[in-house]
Amino acid sequence: MKIKIITLAIFLGLFSSSFADAKKKKKDKKGKKTETKKMELKNELDSLSYALGVSIANNLKSQGVDDLNSAAMSAAVKDVYSGNDTLMKADDANQFINTYFAGAAERKSKEAQVEGKKFLDENAKKEGVVVLPSGLQYKVLKMGDGPKPGKDDKVTTHYHGMLIDGSVFDSSVDRGEPATFPVGGVIPGWVEALQLMPVGSKWKLFVPSDLAYGDRGAGPKIGPGATLIFEVELLSIAK
Incomplete structure (x- = not known):
């Protein structure tokens, strides 16, 4: 037609x-x-x-x-x-698009990392915030008295994920359904934090991009180089 x-x-x-x-x-x-x-x-x-x-x-x-x-x-x-x-020929147009988006993603990642570093530097000065050698930061909202999971364990958690501007990108709390997953199967910042948390704990995590999704980002809401914030409640170690 x-x-x-x-x-x-x-x-x-x-x-x-x-x-x-x-x-x-x-x-x-x-x-x-x-x-x-x-x-x-x-x-x-x-x-x-x-x-x-x-x-x-x-x-x-x-x-x-x-x-x-x-x-x-x-x-x-x-x-x-x-x-x-x-x-432009079709092949040339496709090549230009690919090159443009690769460059744009790199620029966006660098900008986000600068913003994230500034945020983390300021956050590290706040009362109750613990800074680990990896760069991961956390604040204990509630300390549990249960066992701590290992990397090979499965855990059940409730979590609320945000960007540094406060916008929510994912939340099991909002869905009303906790999530169960292997400790070793999530982003590095979570892997590290979960092994430090006794069951029953609720921590606020501040995760630099290299311990989150790095330059690749994740989906439409988490851009390249994004620093992430999570409120994580460790409910149980799954059997």
Whole structure:
């Protein structure tokens, strides 16, 4: 099915509404600012085009692409669907994308590590915070009197995971269901902390990126180089 130019405009218009350049108000001939007209989805093709755009834009934003040149993207999509020669061959475009994201991830990781170090340096000065040689920090919220697990044991815990800005990325507490897993099967910061915790304890962990997910990050919420905070309650050692 041949897509008409107007359909392409509908599809591409959403990008400008998703990124910063679309937030600017247009000016009329008299120099007055006017609001951009809100798009209407009049048929199934409009809805499909918009849905694809939402998915693509959210995916790009989750990977750290905070802005785009929507005109350049529009030109590329128009050229492909119209059968025109593109300014980049498909292989070259893919290579550029891969190189860009690799570099962006590295930059993002370094920035996050700087922020994390600053946070940990300040946190280490707070009352009750213990700093281990590995760089892991913890604060005892409640000290249990049960046995301590070994690396080969399975444990059942409740936990609440946050970034240093306080945003929650995972929580067994919020789900209302504790998690059971091998001590040796989690991030290094947890492996170290769990073996120090008697059953019944509740600790707050401050985990530097090299003891968490490092440069790779984890999913859409934990970026490369992120320092993590956990409230961990060790409920039992699983038999």
